[in-house]
Amino acid sequence: MGTTVRDTVWAFPVIETFHLLALAVLLGTVLIINLGVVRTGTRNSGMARELEPWMLTSIAVLILSGIPMFMSEPQKCYESYSFPIKMILLLLAILWHFTLQRKWTAPEASRLAPLRGRLAACLSILLWGAIGAAGKGIPYI
């Protein structure tokens, strides 16, 4: 699979297009939900519930499209600083999202501790944004 992607001229940009579109869905959803928490101090659970499936689908598309891109240039990824940072941040972001982030920004919890909810939302935006930025960095550093 790795050599096929490398040897086909258009394969990498096409896969990257899907990767980028899914990134827009993921980051957009993260921003819509978490900026709402930052602004109001609590999660709009209706909007969050409607966007959650899109977020999970986009993470799946990102991972599935990321694997062939990685396989086409594993050595470049191995030698780059950005790639391991991105993978560590990704692991942290997924763990964070499904544990404390959800708990702390939930309507009841954030009513009791609005500052904690707001900080949790900021951390989410920073984490997912940094993953996107680190991805852009792979070809360069």
Add this chain to the structure above:
Amino acid sequence: MSILGVCEWLQSLPWASGIKESTWQFPVIESIHSLALSVILWPAAILDLRLLGLAMRRRPVSAIAAQFLPWVWTGFVTMVLSGVILFAAEAVKCYNSPFFRVKVVLLGVAGFNALIFHYTIFRDVDTWDRNPATPWRAKLAGGCSLAVWIGVVAMGRALAYA
């Protein structure tokens, strides 16, 4: 002066060639350009999907537009500013690339589509605001917008590798 001449002049400006030669300036601006997609593309796509009846069917169309159009404008300004800077740094490459030309045409189509939508079917949104199934012209505008934006992203990626 020809368009190519303008591109050559733009690319030779000290700030433009400085961005191209610097190791980090181009990737940083490119990151901003890519990350801003999440601010313009997804909120716009949510509205498109609602118009197609594929997402948020229970929310009024006007409420989705009111919530997300400010995002789209913020994203648009960021995209255009970062895009113009990236273009200046590689103006001749862009001029010669068929992908860039298609991208510009698609952006024009996206703008034209949005304009038609806002001045025709969206004017009497009150009459179909809460309907899960929207009028065919709204569906057409949503589908067209979605397809064109996916094309814009694809052309942008193709441009980077060609």
